[in-house]
Amino acid sequence: MPKKTFENLETGKKNRIYEAALNEFSRTRFESSKVSNIIKEAGIPRGSFYQYFEDKFDLYLYIFDEIGKRKMAYIGDIQSKIQEMSLFDLWEELYITGAKFAMENPRLVDITKFLLSSKDQVYNKLMGNNLKLAVDYYVQMIEVNKKNGLIRESVDSVTLATMMIETTTNVAVDNLTTGDDFGTDFEKMIQEIKKRIDIFRKGVETGEEHV
Amino acid sequence: MPKKTFENLETGKKNRIYEAALNEFSRTRFESSKVSNIIKEAGIPRGSFYQYFEDKFDLYLYIFDEIGKRKMAYIGDIQSKIQEMSLFDLWEELYITGAKFAMENPRLVDITKFLLSSKDQVYNKLMGNNLKLAVDYYVQMIEVNKKNGLIRESVDSVTLATMMIETTTNVAVDNLTTGDDFGTDFEKMIQEIKKRIDIFRKGVETGEEHV
């Protein structure tokens, strides 16, 4: 975490550094990011950088922490609704809110994406546990809905939870396959999300087929 | 693509280079891979490397090409069955075959994974079009099944195709969320795949809910 020297900085400079770091870490993954680029863009001398942070990773941790805070603030208190809403209504809300956040913060998404796709220790340290918690959270929702008779008992909760999270991650990020990133077309994204949720709810086969 | 010097090489040396490249490119993404590591492991001098390949990227292209060939040989002629089988039977076959290939060739999977997660020109050059073709292929299958009355008309073909491919990619690679890579437990992987396909077919809601 940053040294107090950084905390004490005037907002302007602090912000330039934050912005430059965001640009650099969303441009490329951690290993190939360069302190040189960051200080050039922020317009601070090299020496100062090391006055503020232990090293590159120290800054990265700080940025990662900030992203987490901002995301949490954005997602807000949806958590509390878990008992009141059905799985899919709740999911839709989570999904759309997440997608909106992603759309408004493309750089944060890129950073997360880079992290998700690294298999090194950095990843395990920062993300590993988060995902396990997310799975637990979804499993919990699913179980409640099974008890209420809304979800088939024969569906494996962990499998469903995993699929839901994977799906959420993919559209939140962009369409893996079509390369479509929805630009700023929020409506289009919502339509896509609803189509996806519908498939999860009802399946795609016609009624005649199975029992 | 490699120079003829490389093609002319005795099988032993050629193979050592191939193996070393596979190790290096599956260890880390292209940008951070090192010619130094490859030549050290293959036991060839630096100069020789540049006798065989234009540069690092030239070798990468070669490896990528090889992976494609081997994968194609493995997947084989499933293509021809498109008219005879229902969407999900066909998908299950594609899915399981792909997963088996992935399980047997973890290094190839890692390389693909690294490529998938890069957003640079390398990716677009090598993968962009592949994915579009895959989507088209799935869409085509889906349309056939709609005509036969097996799939609800109200399902968006492109959305479904995209979701199917994303799902396939994820389990083929590993469980994004649980971190479970199934090791060599082929049976367990098949079970997981079947559970996923079942959710796509039938949806997860109980019958009472919707029309």
Next chain:
DNA sequence: CCTCCATATGACACTGTTGTCACTTTTAGT
């Protein structure tokens, strides 16, 4: 045995990066 061309080789020039450190400037307290 000689010659010539393809191939092999590793030292090296070049580039780019990180983190350090000796020195300068600013700030704040007296």
Next chain:
DNA sequence: ACTAAAAGTGACAACAGTGTCATATGGAGG
């Protein structure tokens, strides 16, 4: 105004990698 601590600064040493090039080697044909 004086001084001590804090913050700022950029030249630089250390390192790590790439691709090149002058030179060495070997084998096929004469």
